Amino acid sequence: MNFIIDALSWGCLLLGSFLGISGAIGIFSFKEFYSRVQAASVTDTLCVFFIMLGLILQSGFNLVSVKLIIAVGLLWLTGPLATHALVRSAYLTGLKPKLSITRKESAKRGKS
Amino acid sequence: MPYRYLLIIGLTLFWLLLSGYWTNPLILTLGAASVALATWMAMRIEKKYAFNEKGIAILSKQHTFWPWLFVEIVKSNISVLKCIWMPKTHPISPLIRQLKMQPQTRIARTLYANSITLTPGTVSIEVRNDEVLIYALLEDAMKDLEDGEMGERVYKLEVNN
Numbered sequence: 704m705n706f707i708i709d710a711l712s713w714g715c716l717l718l719g720s721f722l723g724i725s726g727a728i729g730i731f732s733f734k735e736f737y738s739r740v741q742a743a744s745v746t747d748t749l750c751v752f753f754i755m756l757g758l759i760l761q762s763g764f765n766l767v768s769v770k771l772i773i774a775v776g777l778l779w780l781t782g783p784l785a786t787h788a789l790v791r792s793a794y795l796t797g798l799k800p801k802l803s804i805t806r807k808e809s810a811k812r813g814k815s
Numbered sequence: 816m817p818y819r820y821l822l823i824i825g826l827t828l829f830w831l832l833l834s835g836y837w838t839n840p841l842i843l844t845l846g847a848a849s850v851a852l853a854t855w856m857a858m859r860i861e862k863k864y865a866f867n868e869k870g871i872a873i874l875s876k877q878h879t880f881w882p883w884l885f886v887e888i889v890k891s892n893i894s895v896l897k898c899i900w901m902p903k904t905h906p907i908s909p910l911i912r913q914l915k916m917q918p919q920t921r922i923a924r925t926l927y928a929n930s931i932t933l934t935p936g937t938v939s940i941e942v943r944n945d946e947v948l949i950y951a952l953l954e955d956a957m958k959d960l961e962d963g964e965m966g967e968r969v970y971k972l973e974v975n976n
Binding site: 729806 | 832888892898910913914929935936938941
């Protein structure tokens with residue numbers, strides 16, 4: 704039983720680290736600001752979740768795991784705010800995103 | 816004013832869980848004082864930006880929304896990961912589009928825009944009256960948002976029934 708929990712926890716930790724590393728690689732391999740933010744948000748969401756899940760499995764269910772769950776909740780609630788603030792200020796100060804199709808054409812292709 | 820009591824209960828639970836010292840009277844007193852201070856400051860903000868009845872209805876129905884949002888987050892994570900690791904076979908096609916939002920109240924709109932930003936692959940750049948400007952890494956992600964399942968689900972949260 705102990706072995707199974709340990710194996711599960713290690714699996715979660717490894718998956719989380721893999722997601723974190725892919726987020727970092729994405730930040731370097733994408734070409735401009737707006738798409739780099741998307742790569743960073745992989746690290747923001749599932750990487751945090753899997754690493755915390757692995758740590759919760761390690762610690763067993765006690766006060767520490769409750770604190771870890773609260774930490775995930777706080778990160779998931781405040782992460783989008785930080786991302787939105789960054790992207791909005793970049794957009795308002797005039798950093799133009801490199802788009803595959805222009806905004807007008809995109810609006811035409813949409814339903815509205 | 817049910818919001819005040821909800822805030823006091825929530826902050827007390829939060830403080831107790833984070834501190835872990837449940838018997839020392841000095842620390843408990845300090846905790847009660849900080850909860851009182853935080854509630855007082857929140858109520859001062861509340862005077863200007865009222866948290867109306869809708870807020871509590873939305874809070875009590877969160878359990879129907881988060882599991883679905885989690886599945887969406889996993890799906891979009893996988894599609895962004897494909898773009899990162901296999902840029903040849905899965906090229907990115909960034910685009911910006913302004914979409915109408917279905918949710919009406921301020922808090923539901925905040926929830927909707929935050930959910931858009933939380934899922935990798937899409938970011939809400941700007942929210943105006945009932946429109947939201949979205950940057951998406953892939954055209955499929957934009958189509959999913961335009962079909963409006965997320966908006967529909969947030970809208971269901973705010974409708975009383």
